[in-house]
Amino acid sequence: MALPVAYWVVLILFGMGLYCILTERNLIKIAVGLNIMEAGLLLFLVRMAYSPGDRAPLLGTGVIRMADPIPHALTLTAIVIAASTTALLLSFIIQIHRHYGTVDIDEIRSKMK
Amino acid sequence: MKLHRIGVAILIVILSVTLAGALAELPSVEQRTSTSQLTRRVIDGGLQDTGALNLVSAVLFDYRAFDTLGEATVIFAAVAGVVMLFYQAPLHPSSIGLSMLAKRSLDSIGPFVFLAGMYVVLYGHISPGGGFQGGVILATLTILISIVYGLETERRLLDPTFKTTLESSAALLFMVIAFGGILTGEYFLSNLSAGFPRGEAGSLLSAGSLAPLNAAIGLKVGAGLALIFYSMVKREPE
Known part of the structure; x- marks a missing residue:
């Protein structure tokens, strides 16, 4: 298939992140997996707006071919949301660790009973 | 435990292949940027x-x-x-x-x-x-x-x-x-x-x-x- 290389990287990152979320038992590693998935998604958005040879969407620089600015603005939004959710997620994990003394979901489950 | 991981890996490979098929169907960037009304409006009329x-x-x-x-x-x-x-x-x-x-x-x-x-x-x-x-x-x-x-x-x-x-x-x-x-x-x-x-x-x-x-x-x-x-x-x- 003639997919751009960046799309393959997107798929690999997305798959790696999903695998991490589904198989890891450590909450911190699950948070990292979520971030890897998000990185893949952001790369997809950026690559979607860009074709080789495009320049940054800045006027006044004499550039004729420029990347599509709309997905770039959406990517900015997505990065900020991702950072916020990660901060909240890590805060919950810190509180869970203070309460149960572990970040392993199996141990937490056995302690909850 | 091991089996679980292998099952997940197989599922993810199937998902990735499906997604790759979907990505291949997307219009190319050049095609989209030159025809999308929204993009042209922002690039040509943004300063105005x-x-x-x-x-x-x-x-x-x-x-x-x-x-x-x-x-x-x-x-x-x-x-x-x-x-x-x-x-x-x-x-x-x-x-x-x-x-x-x-x-x-x-x-x-x-x-x-x-x-x-x-x-x-x-x-x-x-x-x-x-x-x-x-x-x-x-x-x-x-x-x-x-x-x-x-x-x-x-x-x-x-x-x-x-x-x-x-x-x-x-x-x-x-x-x-x-x-x-x-x-x-x-x-x-x-x-x-x-x-x-x-x-x-x-x-x-x-x-x-x-x-x-x-x-x-x-x-x-x-x-x-x-x-x-x-x-x-x-x-x-x-």
Whole structure:
């Protein structure tokens, strides 16, 4: 298939992140997996707006071919949301660790009973 | 346990192949950029519509400013959640700072980090950058101070109450600018049509409400991220 290389990287990152979320038992590693998935998604958005040879969407620089600015603005939004959710997620994990003394979901489950 | 992992891996490979098929179906970028009405409108008419040279900022703070307001609300909610989760009485310093060498180094680079942050915020409508990126740089400075000088010093320099006030007032400033559109008979978050001065394209005071909105978002993100970091690293007395 003639997919751009960046799309393959997107798929690999997305798959790696999903695998991490589904198989890891450590909450911190699950948070990292979520971030890897998000990185893949952001790369997809950026690559979607860009074709080789495009320049940054800045006027006044004499550039004729420029990347599509709309997905770039959406990517900015997505990065900020991702950072916020990660901060909240890590805060919950810190509180869970203070309460149960572990970040392993199996141990937490056995302690909850 | 092992079997579970293999099953997940197989499922993910199937998912990836399906997604690859879907990606191959997407129209190519050249094709889309040249035919999409929306993209052409932003690239060809962006300067006319907003007065901003940086089209990403134009989309973010003019065409889709309402989205940005929602995004700012998400940060606000995240900051509120983190602060609430760590709401505990007095602070117990969790670090006393690094060596004298690190402190003197921060003394000399600190002002420049601040300058870079403010530059990125204030020139967001002209050059790459904007409130979100600059705000993160400003927050980095507070993180550097808490690591190098210790959390106690950072708290004395920038009181958490001050950060909360700064974040809330930046959010209010955004709303005040947004309501400026309604007061002049235009729409919520209207920019040039609401009478904000267009200025000369490329100068600092141009593009109407874009620059003040950028500044508001910059302060809000900077204060918000600084608060998140502060809340997460402070340790309540054992």
